[in-house]
Amino acid sequence: MLVIGLSFLASAQAPSITVIAREGRKPLPITAINSQDYVAVDDVNAAFATTSREDRLAGGLTITARGRSIVLTENQNVVSVAGRLVTLPAPPLRRDGKWFVPAEFLPRALSAALDVRLDLRRSARLLIVGDLRVPRVVARIDAGANNVAVTFDITPNTETRVNQQPGRLVVQFDADGLDLSIPLVPQQAFVQNITPGDTPTTITVTLGPRYALHRVTNSQPDAGSGRLTIDLMPATTDVAPVPAPPAAAPDTRLVIPAQGPSTGLRTVVIDPGHGGDELGTQGAKGTLEKEITLSVARRLRTLIESRLGLKVFLTREDDRTMPHDDRSAFANNHRADVFLSIHANSAVRPTVKGAEVYYLTVERAEAEARKKADENATTLPALGGGTRAIDLILWETAQARYLEQSATLAGFIEQSLRARIEMSPRAVQQAPFRVLVGANMPAALVEIGYLSNADQEGQLATASYQDQVAQALLDALIKFREFLEH
Amino acid sequence: MTSSPNRRWAIITLIGCAAVVFAVVLFTGLSRLLSRPAPGTAAVDPVVAPPAPAAAPVVPKIKATLYFASEDGLHLVPTEREVPLAEGAVAQARSILEAQLSAEAPSPFVSTIPKGALLRGIFVSERNEVFVDLDPAIRTAHPGGTMQELMTVYTIVNALLTNLPNLQEVQILIGGQEADTLAGHVDLRRPLRKNESLIQHDAP
Numbered sequence A: 001m002l003v004i005g006l007s008f009l010a011s012a013q014a015p016s017i018t019v020i021a022r023e024g025r026k027p028l029p030i031t032a033i034n035s036q037d038y039v040a041v042d043d044v045n046a047a048f049a050t051t052s053r054e055d056r057l058a059g060g061l062t063i064t065a066r067g068r069s070i071v072l073t074e075n076q077n078v079v080s081v082a083g084r085l086v087t088l089p090a091p092p093l094r095r096d097g098k099w100f101v102p103a104e105f106l107p108r109a110l111s112a113a114l115d116v117r118l119d120l121r122r123s124a125r126l127l128i129v130g131d132l133r134v135p136r137v138v139a140r141i142d143a144g145a146n147n148v149a150v151t152f153d154i155t156p157n158t159e160t161r162v163n164q165q166p167g168r169l170v171v172q173f174d175a176d177g178l179d180l181s182i183p184l185v186p187q188q189a190f191v192q193n194i195t196p197g198d199t200p201t202t203i204t205v206t207l208g209p210r211y212a213l214h215r216v217t218n219s220q221p222d223a224g225s226g227r228l229t230i231d232l233m234p235a236t237t238d239v240a241p242v243p244a245p246p247a248a249a250p251d252t253r254l255v256i257p258a259q260g261p262s263t264g265l266r267t268v269v270i271d272p273g274h275g276g277d278e279l280g281t282q283g284a285k286g287t288l289e290k291e292i293t294l295s296v297a298r299r300l301r302t303l304i305e306s307r308l309g310l311k312v313f314l315t316r317e318d319d320r321t322m323p324h325d326d327r328s329a330f331a332n333n334h335r336a337d338v339f340l341s342i343h344a345n346s347a348v349r350p351t352v353k354g355a356e357v358y359y360l361t362v363e364r365a366e367a368e369a370r371k372k373a374d375e376n377a378t379t380l381p382a383l384g385g386g387t388r389a390i391d392l393i394l395w396e397t398a399q400a401r402y403l404e405q406s407a408t409l410a411g412f413i414e415q416s417l418r419a420r421i422e423m424s425p426r427a428v429q430q431a432p433f434r435v436l437v438g439a440n441m442p443a444a445l446v447e448i449g450y451l452s453n454a455d456q457e458g459q460l461a462t463a464s465y466q467d468q469v470a471q472a473l474l475d476a477l478i479k480f481r482e483f484l485e486h
Numbered sequence B: 001m002t003s004s005p006n007r008r009w010a011i012i013t014l015i016g017c018a019a020v021v022f023a024v025v026l027f028t029g030l031s032r033l034l035s036r037p038a039p040g041t042a043a044v045d046p047v048v049a050p051p052a053p054a055a056a057p058v059v060p061k062i063k064a065t066l067y068f069a070s071e072d073g074l075h076l077v078p079t080e081r082e083v084p085l086a087e088g089a090v091a092q093a094r095s096i097l098e099a100q101l102s103a104e105a106p107s108p109f110v111s112t113i114p115k116g117a118l119l120r121g122i123f124v125s126e127r128n129e130v131f132v133d134l135d136p137a138i139r140t141a142h143p144g145g146t147m148q149e150l151m152t153v154y155t156i157v158n159a160l161l162t163n164l165p166n167l168q169e170v171q172i173l174i175g176g177q178e179a180d181t182l183a184g185h186v187d188l189r190r191p192l193r194k195n196e197s198l199i200q201h202d203a204p
Helices: A042-047 A105-114 A291-307 A324-333 A363-379 A388-419 A454-460 A465-483 B003-020 B027-034 B089-101 B137-141 B146-164
Strands: A017-021 A024-029 A030-035 A036-040 A051-055 A060-066 A070-072 A078-081 A082-086 A094-095 A098-102 A117-122 A126-129 A136-144 A148-155 A160-165 A166-171 A180-181 A191-196 A202-207 A212-217 A224-234 A267-272 A310-316 A336-345 A356-361 A423-431 A442-448 B061-069 B078-082 B118-122 B130-133 B170-175
Touching: A017 A030, A024 A036, A024 A042, A024 A070, A036 A042, A042 A098, A042 A105, A060 A105, A060 A180, A070 A105, A070 A291, A070 A454, A082 A105, A098 A105, A136 A191, A148 A191, A160 A212, A160 A224, A166 A224, A212 A388, A267 A291, A267 A324, A291 A310, A291 A336, A291 A442, A291 A465, A324 A336, A324 A423, A324 B061, A336 A465, A336 B146, A356 A388, A388 A423, A388 A442, A388 A465, A442 A454, A442 A465, A442 B146, A454 A465, B061 B089, B061 B146, B078 B089, B078 B146, B089 B146, B146 B170
Parallel strands: A017 A126, A136 A180, A267 A310, A267 A336, A336 A442, A356 A423, B130 B170
Antiparallel strands: A017 A024, A030 A036, A036 A098, A051 A060, A060 A070, A070 A078, A078 A082, A094 A098, A117 A126, A136 A148, A148 A224, A160 A166, A166 A202, A191 A202, A212 A224, A356 A442, B061 B078, B118 B130
């Protein structure tokens, strides 16, 4: 992996450490001696306004910084900083009448004398003066046949913005500088290069000829760091269209092409809403939500298994009461790639009808979990008696990581349902739904119609309506699988 | 758990009587009265109860925004109502919420609160989170369905946070305990913020 410090100012010259301070940035030349990075004391003086005086007789050097003295002795690993002893990984050296100190001298000795924080990032050859925000950014490229994902892992987590410019994408970081690690980019059709940008807080992704569009995903793999993923995709026309089967009848039903084994979508968990003592809502003629949801879930399972060959599990197979946590835990334990919760709706007005799709609003739950984790992880209640605090935090924020994919899934479901059944005016919405919070995969809650509407109560109980819903959800899963795989 | 129809009617009767007798009395005493065992009085429809007498002592009122379900049944319509002025955030929150829970919706709107919903208690934390403790009867009285549940929950949340902008979040408790959900969907385990997306903004 090629490591690039943001030393582009001096990149063409001798190697140097880039000093990043509030006032700006400057190079501090380094010399390799005994395979250690050394800096000349004269350069340190110039950079940090210190002075030095040599005591030839004693074989020593005194550096004065803000009235404090640092006493060095040639070939001695120990230096004295205002009377305190500090060890260095290598001794100060005298070459050709000039003094050199190892780079570690800066954070270990000079920092104490100047009373300012000096953060040396060795691999990136950065020295950060004071409390500046210089996140470490590690770039990665994952190339597939038809797309490329460029991922930046950012520590600590920092806000980013991706701007499109002719021939390139510019990633802007909300920081004072960047501690960059960029891999060698093999020339290929989507990305030609990834380089430090025109300003110290940007990275440029130079695009290749096959690039047509991109999608930006932000996620948080752990509490301290963030991840920005840019998926680069070809124009949709680039994808070979699926040839129509030669003998396909002009059938309005969806014709499903033969599908190979999938990588992105293998397991689906369907959650029939309510059950047991929990009836859900109820129509005027007595139709029960819990029965409709189970019936639709069973139809959908049969369709998915027979048409797509995926593994499908229902959170409940019969009429039983089931807590919310058990439903999402079921999906998590089965490593589901998609979680669909099926419900039937009710409104204050009997005229309201149509289907709706929901995905989670998570901002508050996420903030809450983080706040609690900061305060004291052990105060969190344990689920199932034995869950460790860290698991619970992940559990509580589980859906947060998939929010963007869940939004995409909800969009596909809405499109597919609209093609087959009537939609409510509020077709796609976000809500803080209990059953979605703990789902560790893309998840949506589908309201297949209003039992409070007399017509819909009749429809919802029929096999044909339930089949249309199941077929629409199958269509949406096919689209979502393509989305995951491209 | 199901409450007997007798008991529910008795509660409704009490609300009707309370509306008549206590319309101008401090609302803070209302819930204490309502939570007493219901006496076996004959049912009186609160809708046909005579209007409150006007000769009572003047209690200062403030204008508050209450929410009702829109004609299309998919939105919350903000509506101005007079509610008793109260001293301090907690008492004012109680005054507003009691008005919201018992308010008849102006035509053509509909109340989002199930009949018989009672406020047991209200607390405001130092961090300006409000805890609203509802009587468990609201759970059995609620018809269910995500849309109705969203409307009920956010009527309560929005009524408090719209009128008392110092307050940040509302957590709904049921029967004095942290609740999972009201009707099986909306996560009540954490405080909720105001929901703007349900509000119908072009309402009169």
